Amino acid sequence: MTRPRLLVIGSVNADLVAYAERIPHAGETVKGRRFSTVPGGKGANQAMAACRLGAAVTFIGAVGDDAYGRDMLQYFRDNGLEPARVKQVPGSTGVALITVDDRGNNQIVVVPGANDQLQPADLEECGDDFAAADVVVIQLETPIVTVAKAIEMAERWQKPLILNPAPAQSLPEDWFRRIAYLVPNEHEAALLGGDRARDFTDLQEKLAGSLVVTMGEKGVLFRRNDRVVEAEGEPGGTMDRIPAFSVPVVDTTAAGDAFVAGFAVALAEGRPLKEALRFASAVAALSVTKAGAQTSLPRRDEVEHFLEGIR
Template identity: 45%
Template structure:
């Protein structure tokens, strides 16, 4: 079987992560215990996760002309993602400054940098979207760009998955072009004012929706069909950062392979769980063999009764 073509439109940041005994308060200096730089941003994470899950992934986004941009592109490409269409814009790349305390508390400051300049898709970028099996988008880049990509996908017969993160209201023009919406509770409430008490409210916006619920799995519904509960996989949780991106990317790959959506969602659930077994975001995104091993080994969290 040919690898499904997955195009990701979204943001890329260099994550500068400092570990310390605690997160410093205003005016306070704390001596840290470790430091690392990690390629991040939801768009880059989704593209890397799709490649590792077995997709032929292409990333569409923007990086700066600084040294962070060079490193970002190299690390995304090293993960097997096609980066020939990544834009380089003069100035700073997106950066996330992350401080993580010993008990897991953290603080984050994000400066979007080049991500804000990712506007008005070129014909080459639009052609890549139209040629894909699945478009995966999120809104760390201007929503007008995401809308343009979704409309091009719809015109080209490409399926559109939208991860509505970060949370906020979205234009009707974009939602009308979405085939499948993936949100967590915070994002669902931003869109409909409802969470797990009424996930079907999402179906007033899109024909298919997934509400992720962490250890409780996920809810899936179709406007013209039924609903399903997707169980979580039981793993030793180390760090849930990136698990949502692993879930969404694996879902795109599985759907692009022609799997039934409920089966695709179960496989995606295994991807999210596998990611949560390791520390970090992009560095913890699982390879396909790891997803398959967890999926076929079961390990599902069963409903009571």
Template identity: 40%
Template sequence: MSTRVHAVTVVGSINLDLIATADRLPTAGETIGGAALSQQPGGKGANQAAAAARLGGSARMVGAVGNDVNGQRMLDALAGAGVDTADVAVLPEPTGTALIVVDGDGENQIVVCPGANSHLTLDGVEFGPEETVLCQLEVVLEAARRHAGYFVLNAAPAMDLPAQLLERCDLVIVNESEYALIPALAEAKLVAVTYGGDGSAMFEHGRKVAEAPSVAVSVANTVGAGDAFCAALVLALRQGVDYAHALAVANAVGGDAVGNPSSQPDLAQLGYYVERTAVAEGAR
């Protein structure tokens, strides 16, 4: 178990991404040739932890991989990004795998084989009251129960959320479709919503209180962009950046991620994005 104090502790999935890049996405029953295959570290949880670490925030990963070559590869990738992996369990089940098809515009189709992720527990894991915990919809209820400090939920994929979970969340992060599919979010204390090319907005109990435009970029891969956005928004807010500026920072980080073919792209330090977006806001 890790005993360090971390800016962000991420509880979530760790996958090997198998990515086929094709001119377009196939329709049902269709076979498309001429695609290029790549393998890279992925999983929403791992992507968010790697982004947080690369942005300069001390990050811890709580997750599970298999006792196999892919599991070791995922651990090495997280450690290489600067993530503390002491609380990543190595289990007999195979490492999770995501099968991803990406078209020429960066849009994707994804099928996830969770493997070891489905057997993740929080046995032996402790959370300090000063930690910020960022979860996706995996072992979120147990994490919410165990952690008394700042708690963030990336509510993806969309599903009904228990009222007690929403009451526990200090921040919920979703995309536009997830916000529409989870009506209960209108009652949540603070929700950040992403709108792709239309930027992002912050809502308090269903009332929009801030927004920020998107950043114009050339799209290479959208798989890890939302995860980079989550990490950046959490770090910015926890450093006291106001809602609108924090959204702008997260949009800039997400934009850089979209322009990179990796699900866990290299990123500048958070301070760079804070300064860059401050200059941009002053110019508007």
């Protein structure tokens, strides 16, 4: 099999993680059990996850000239993710303040830092990277104008683009007709106009591409676009569902990013949509069994062994 090539554009954060029995209410202080500093950021998480799954990954991002930024660049090199397209700018690296409770639920505050300095001009310099990619992946932790430029360049080079609309925010209406795959969680899907009672079919109706809604332990809702339906010879129309894998939950921090990466890698390998989603679900399931963001991301052999064990 030809090694899949991904272009991931997005954020780099230092994740400062506190583990406690429960997440405090407003104005309340609770005693934590332990603390760690780990590499994070949705863009970096997805790029590193795809790298561990065997893809050739080009990652476009930005870090500060502080200790966190230097550590991030070295971490990427040490873990097989070439940071040539990650620029270093004056100021602080992005930081995420994360609290994780004993059930694996989390609460996150993100300070963007250098991520706000990733600009459309940085993408214009990367035309060759868009041309070489099988799939382009982006999220919403960088400026909205940069996301718009990524969509424009993916169209220019005729590359399928996955948009993970997180953190949740409203999107320009024309984007819904221009992206190949929209991958929100259920809260993000609702903010974008989807109705849970209708299984978000109203959101799918706005899309030219395919909708994939991740719902944690409730699994994944999805609907194929007309092109994929025709290619797979399967009926479209209603939302379909893939159940979640049952695993012990330690930390859900990077589950969504692990899912997006697994999905992108599987699509780049040419897998049918439903098969790609099952692979992505396995990647996400394994990620929640370990603590931290990038420290929890599984390798390809772990995913394949896991799937073989449940067939």
